[in-house]
Amino acid sequence: MLYVKGADNIEPTSKLEDMKIIREIVTKCGMKCRFVAAPEKSIEPESALKDKDVFPRPPALPENLKPRSPVVTVMGHVDHGKTTLLDSLRGASVAAGEAGGITQHIGAFTVKLENGESVTFLDTPGHAAFSAMRSRGAHVTDIIVLVVAADDGVMAQTKEVIHLAQECKVPIIVAINKIDKPEADIERTKRDLIQMGLALEGHGGDTQCVPISASKGTNLKELAEAVSTQATLMNLRAENIGLVEGVVVESKTDTRRGKLSSAIVTRGTLRKGCILVSGLAHAKVRILFDHNGTPIDEAPPGTPVEILGWRELPLAGDIILEVESEKKAHSVLRFRNNELSKSKAEADLSEIQKKEEEHLKKYLAEREERRSLGVRYLRKKGDRPKTYLPDDGKPRVNIILKGDVHGSVEALLDVIETYHSNDKCRLDVVHYGVGDVNETDIEFASTFKAIIYAFSVKRPSNVPKDVVIKEYNIIYRLIDDLKEEISKKLQPVEVEDLVGEANVLQTFMITEGKKEIPVAGSRCVKGVLKKNAKYRLIRNGELIYDGELSSMRHLKNEVDSIKKDVECGLRLKDESIIPQNGDTLICYSTHMESQKTDWDPGF
Incomplete structure (x- = not known):
């Protein structure tokens, strides 16, 4: 134990700034110390931050504009x-x-x-x-x-x-x-x-x-x-000179050529060798193709062009900007990724603070309970939570989505987002991406027991038996198949079938031993009455009885069914229920029927 003279007067939040005392404390602890200067926080001006990113140029001079x-x-x-x-x-x-x-x-x-x-x-x-x-x-x-x-x-x-x-x-x-x-x-x-x-x-x-x-x-x-x-x-x-600007129309991965994007040039003239930045992707243009797939040397404003040379796939709708060098492109991407991380951290901060407040509230409540009981450790009530939580048993459909282009995958995800997971069945997108189905997708599908939907992309030749790959090139059919898969997971429901209906004309009391048992003298007015079916007794719109019959008689003979317009005597299993004149007896049966999802994707 290390004792410091006068330590009784030291506040818990006070700072020890005497270098000699600090050195003495560290030496007595058997360690060496080295003093370094405090780091200085440098605040970059807003103009310096702007220099790290690229933006569209200011409007062009009128003399530089051409039709x-x-x-x-x-x-x-x-x-x-x-x-x-x-x-x-x-x-x-x-x-x-x-x-x-x-x-x-x-x-x-x-x-x-x-x-x-x-x-x-x-x-x-x-x-x-x-x-x-x-x-x-x-x-x-x-x-x-x-x-x-x-x-x-x-x-x-x-x-x-x-x-x-x-x-x-x-x-x-x-x-x-x-x-x-x-x-x-x-x-x-x-x-x-x-x-x-x-x-x-x-x-x-x-x-x-x-x-x-x-x-x-x-x-x-x-x-x-x-x-x-x-x-x-x-x-x-538009201006034909200067750094190129454009808009990504679509992006895809070609198995032979690599990552491609279709774009519209809005400013400048795009040529081979240009360094482009779009969102979090960049490219050095290797080849330009026109709409017929023919290589071209340049693309002026207003021209649709297919660009080959992307390191990553740009997102459809992103702005394309030309930069002076690949070094500048990498600097811009680092800055944008850093800003994206910051914005994500800020968005998550409120949720983190909320969780911390809940945890602190729970901790303070447990501490007060420990103090009131006079114990240092309060044993948790109930079963201890398991490290691995198994499946909750609820129906679930896991899918992996692969598409030919980013726009198709985005559109399919937008449709899938219209499905609201409920207690009946859960729909989880395990993984999605652009390009052909690969080994990673198959491993995911095997691990999570997921269905792979290949939208206008190729499937591998060797696929394990436990992995299901479904190929589609029309969105309607893919969603219809997904609805069928969800419907298969739903539990069957009990459905009622109306068999017949009878009106109570008069109630008779018969004697069995020393007991008087009510019998409803009735006439069948709709369908057929069956002895083995279920019956509801309705009086003034209110349900009085729901159950089975113990006896069905016609002219003192026990029968199994009564046709329409035929009178009979019906005896309920619950002998405490006494039918009255004007009551209605509804004969019905039930059967199990498979459910269909009520998901409406909007088409």
């Missing part, structure tokens, strides 16, 4: 003919390449119009599950072509696109499609659009409206002129 191609997004409800329209415009089969004729992710390509102008088109899915992808499309676009089928009119996603365009202040050109169908009603479609707040030409507004037939090629020239006119009015211009 650029407009970016047009084709939007609308599912199966209203968006992809067929683009198919007709560029003279290539797009719809045939999509699973089931349904667009699964954003496609960007350039179309040369008859007047010689180039227009970049974005084909976005019309399905409700891809609302996030459509939102990204609207934010990078200059003009929206809203495709509305003349036979269906305004539908759910049509309304969503109109609201989206109004929020983003993007001009709309309406293409009323399928006018060649007998049930097409152009005027009704226009009225529906006006009710949604679109001011159409000819109805006091300036929104162009062109009736077309994408499959027949009717009025496509007029639609192209409408797009060209709108682009001319907007006077779209």
Whole structure:
């Protein structure tokens, strides 16, 4: 024990600053000491922090601006003919390449119009599950072509696109499609659009409206002129020089080429060798491809391009910025990762403090209980918690999701998030990612007994028998299969079947030994009465009895069933219940029936 002279007067929070005493204490403890200077906290100015990250450049000087191609997004409800329209415009089969004729992710390509102008088109899915992808499309676009089928009119996603365009202040050109169908009603479609707040030409507004037939090629020239006119009015211009800026449209992993992203260049000219940063990903551009997969040397503003050379996959919708060197790119990524960690720590701080407060409250309560009992250690009540908690026994479906591109995986996760886990069955996403199914996915599936859903990706050749891999390329079918898997886990429920109904006409009292037993003289008014079925006695809407019969007689003969309009005597098993005139006896049976999930993903 080390005693310090005058220690009785030392406060617990006081500081010992005498170096000689400190050295003496350490020496008596058998150790050596070394004094170092206190670290100085350096506060970086805000300008220094900004230098560690990159941001879009300030607006360009007017003399550096040059005309650029407009970016047009084709939007609308599912199966209203968006992809067929683009198919007709560029003279290539797009719809045939999509699973089931349904667009699964954003496609960007350039179309040369008859007047010689180039227009970049974005084909976005019309399905409700891809609302996030459509939102990204609207934010990078200059003009929206809203495709509305003349036979269906305004539908759910049509309304969503109109609201989206109004929020983003993007001009709309309406293409009323399928006018060649007998049930097409152009005027009704226009009225529906006006009710949604679109001011159409000819109805006091300036929104162009062109009736077309994408499959027949009717009025496509007029639609192209409408797009060209709108682009001319907007006077779209961009800077071709300086550091490149753009937006990621989609990203994916190709088994042969590696990590790829489709992007729209918004500023500068993208060339091979450029160092790019997008979110937490960076790239040194190795090869650029146009929408046909042909290598190109450069991509000016307004051009869709596929970029090869990403170290990590960027997220769809992220901004692409060019930096001077790879050293700068690594510095930016370190700074962004650090800022992300800080924001995550701040977000978790309140939860941590809440847990600490709960723990402190529990500790103080236990301490007061120990003091009141006069013991140092309070034994915990109940069973001791196990280190490993086994499965709680509730139904559960574990899945692993792998998709071809980031947008598809994101859209599927958005749909799965609409499932609210309840006491009936739990749905857990064990793992998800972009790319083909690999050995890691199989190990996860084997460990967690999970189903692997491969969305438009390849599966390995050798798969263990205990691992289930299901391949889909249409989102509807994948979700339908997932609903079936959830339904299989649900416990069967007891379902009632109405067999018959009888009215009590009179109550008789019969004597057995010394006991008087009530018998309900009844007439069957609906269905059939069966002796072995269950019965409910209803009086003035109130349930009096629910159980079985002990006897069913017709003309003093014991029978097993009574048909409609036939009178009988019914004796309940509970002899204390006395039926009254006007009561209703309901005959029913029960059977077990498998449940189906009530999950409604919105389509």
